[in-house]
Amino acid sequence: MKSIGVIDIAREAGVSTATVSRVLNGSDRVSDRTRAHVLEVIERLGFSPNASASNLRRGRSDAIGIAVASISQPWYVKLIRELRRAVTARGMTTVVYDLEHSSRVLIEHTESARRLRLAGMILATGDRLDAANVNASLHRLAGSMPLVVIGQHLDDATWPTVYFDDVAASEAAADELLERRSRPMLFLGSSARSFLSDQRREGVRRALEARPNLLRDSTFIQLDGPMDFATGYDEVVSRADELRRYGLIFCVNDELALGALRALGELGLRVPEDLMVIGYGDVDMLPYLTPSLSSLSGDVNAIAGDALEAIMVGIAGEPVFDTRVHSRRIVHRESTEDRAARPPATAEGAARG
Amino acid sequence: MKSIGVIDIAREAGVSTATVSRVLNGSDRVSDRTRAHVLEVIERLGFSPNASASNLRRGRSDAIGIAVASISQPWYVKLIRELRRAVTARGMTTVVYDLEHSSRVLIEHTESARRLRLAGMILATGDRLDAANVNASLHRLAGSMPLVVIGQHLDDATWPTVYFDDVAASEAAADELLERRSRPMLFLGSSARSFLSDQRREGVRRALEARPNLLRDSTFIQLDGPMDFATGYDEVVSRADELRRYGLIFCVNDELALGALRALGELGLRVPEDLMVIGYGDVDMLPYLTPSLSSLSGDVNAIAGDALEAIMVGIAGEPVFDTRVHSRRIVHRESTEDRAARPPATAEGAARG
DNA sequence: CTGAAAGCGCTTACAG
DNA sequence: CTGAAAGCGCTTACAG
Numbered sequence: 001m002k003s004i005g006v007i008d009i010a011r012e013a014g015v016s017t018a019t020v021s022r023v024l025n026g027s028d029r030v031s032d033r034t035r036a037h038v039l040e041v042i043e044r045l046g047f048s049p050n051a052s053a054s055n056l057r058r059g060r061s062d063a064i065g066i067a068v069a070s071i072s073q074p075w076y077v078k079l080i081r082e083l084r085r086a087v088t089a090r091g092m093t094t095v096v097y098d099l100e101h102s103s104r105v106l107i108e109h110t111e112s113a114r115r116l117r118l119a120g121m122i123l124a125t126g127d128r129l130d131a132a133n134v135n136a137s138l139h140r141l142a143g144s145m146p147l148v149v150i151g152q153h154l155d156d157a158t159w160p161t162v163y164f165d166d167v168a169a170s171e172a173a174a175d176e177l178l179e180r181r182s183r184p185m186l187f188l189g190s191s192a193r194s195f196l197s198d199q200r201r202e203g204v205r206r207a208l209e210a211r212p213n214l215l216r217d218s219t220f221i222q223l224d225g226p227m228d229f230a231t232g233y234d235e236v237v238s239r240a241d242e243l244r245r246y247g248l249i250f251c252v253n254d255e256l257a258l259g260a261l262r263a264l265g266e267l268g269l270r271v272p273e274d275l276m277v278i279g280y281g282d283v284d285m286l287p288y289l290t291p292s293l294s295s296l297s298g299d300v301n302a303i304a305g306d307a308l309e310a311i312m313v314g315i316a317g318e319p320v321f322d323t324r325v326h327s328r329r330i331v332h333r334e335s336t337e338d339r340a341a342r343p344p345a346t347a348e349g350a351a352r353g
Numbered sequence: 354m355k356s357i358g359v360i361d362i363a364r365e366a367g368v369s370t371a372t373v374s375r376v377l378n379g380s381d382r383v384s385d386r387t388r389a390h391v392l393e394v395i396e397r398l399g400f401s402p403n404a405s406a407s408n409l410r411r412g413r414s415d416a417i418g419i420a421v422a423s424i425s426q427p428w429y430v431k432l433i434r435e436l437r438r439a440v441t442a443r444g445m446t447t448v449v450y451d452l453e454h455s456s457r458v459l460i461e462h463t464e465s466a467r468r469l470r471l472a473g474m475i476l477a478t479g480d481r482l483d484a485a486n487v488n489a490s491l492h493r494l495a496g497s498m499p500l501v502v503i504g505q506h507l508d509d510a511t512w513p514t515v516y517f518d519d520v521a522a523s524e525a526a527a528d529e530l531l532e533r534r535s536r537p538m539l540f541l542g543s544s545a546r547s548f549l550s551d552q553r554r555e556g557v558r559r560a561l562e563a564r565p566n567l568l569r570d571s572t573f574i575q576l577d578g579p580m581d582f583a584t585g586y587d588e589v590v591s592r593a594d595e596l597r598r599y600g601l602i603f604c605v606n607d608e609l610a611l612g613a614l615r616a617l618g619e620l621g622l623r624v625p626e627d628l629m630v631i632g633y634g635d636v637d638m639l640p641y642l643t644p645s646l647s648s649l650s651g652d653v654n655a656i657a658g659d660a661l662e663a664i665m666v667g668i669a670g671e672p673v674f675d676t677r678v679h680s681r682r683i684v685h686r687e688s689t690e691d692r693a694a695r696p697p698a699t700a701e702g703a704a705r706g
Numbered sequence: 707c708t709g710a711a712a713g714c715g716c717t718t719a720c721a722g
Numbered sequence: 723c724t725g726a727a728a729g730c731g732c733t734t735a736c737a738g
Contacts, residue, residue: 360731360732373732403732405732411732
């Protein structure tokens, strides 16, 4: 079936295609009477303007790309939704890209975004972007459209960056927990592929550096595979013999922490009495675990607001800020409670964390 | 900056734009020598073909839309990834739409898909699609491109449908659990807005119908808000006084079940000794909870395979099957274990469920 | 194997 | 406020 175009609408309405186009685009250079008539015809014929033709003629798309490290991580889903809400409110649209933590997929998506001539791209990932092929793709992308990166600053970036200071957040959190319990730590999950996990480890290391005897007996585990529930579980179970050396397990994300929690339970170790556990990201389910999990939380809306401002200013062709840094806060729940024995479970209202 | 086009490539390579286009599209009507030369120029100038121009001229996009009820639910994320993998392997691309469980967003996205002249749309949701405005959008969409719906069959559907038989799955599961523990049930989460939750309740109801005395003392809770961790928690806490009446809490999704689990723990009720708990969806984290959560599992790949076949056949313009039905299986973990006292936690290897 | 030229469906500067 | 016409950057039927 041949689909309906502006020509069909123009003929049916007895006007020119220029007028149809003006109605479609909300131009005020159309009389109310003409506009109403044209809209009626559009509605009646079920006309939907061809976005390719429109974008081609205009020389740009009205869509902003949102690429995130993984849509299976709740923080990124919140970010996508907040950005979509804000972008839609400005009359533009969004295209979502799930990078699946894969540099191959990242490169595929950046090429796709270039072909689509998107209005701009917001890229949010903690995975390293400095591999040669990824870096080249990013620079090519930034040469085609405004780009904003959320999560990490690259030395050779020509684009604005918004991120959390995870070194400071980790150091502050580790410091606070070491004050409470002066014991060695097990750090779970730095990775050569993840920029953020490096930052998080670095912060913890700094806190331990001020306590050399604890640093000596602490362990930093590097993970090369996925950092998910199974890995958190496996890593803890495989270290069953040495766990009593530590006072805290510090995980680079909440998934690892949840897996660790399960493993500790199976091993008969109590949380927080024997070992405290803390994660990163503060996903929604943490208050509902038993024990509820503490985590380092980062405000989605603050980041989304900055990214949106940067991309809009960039689209307008104006100069954009270079870098914006946000801070995280620690959210204490049962897994880092300072207690010798568990209080009555209902007392804390932990589910309202 | 004016971006590079086929004309620039043609001039630089000393060929016509027709030849450049043939190289871009992998036509075999180009000599190897010419092809290599043109590709070199494309690479050197960093040329990226304008998708709008290409789509406009071809009259179609090579992108398939994938719209899911919510990207915060892991099953849908798996579906998206499996579909993307398969679509990419066929040389096409995907566009992801997150419906956020909102009919308004669904309508926005279907209109957007029509404007983009997508090659086809795969829509996966358990939310009701029979409201007048949603239904009209779907029929308009199906009039514009091949459509496949995953999750529910509508009587007036003109498109193929793939779904799980959740009535049968719920009935079988409830039956099995009632055999083990002949006690009334608390069913959590049917909703006027969710087709799937209706199906799931219906299956449970049928299993109870064969046991009238249990049916009489069972309770079916309708939820109008979100069906998330907080709701599962709140609903159980607010029924603290009556919980001992029940032998099982049957939840329409895993999120509710997790919230319920936490609430039961706070109330001092043991799972599964006092109450069994089962969810729906079998998300990855369930084996790592304490106790690990039982759930009804559905195979993503089988559904994705059928949906992909249907959309591809539809794009080819050939007749497509009407309906394909898949079955779910129950995955037993600690929360439905038949036991009087908890065995040693390490015994079961639950984390490998 | 290659090129000249038409045309996909819109939008917009220009003229009235 | 409205219309005639050019043109966005590709692809493809046609001719050679």
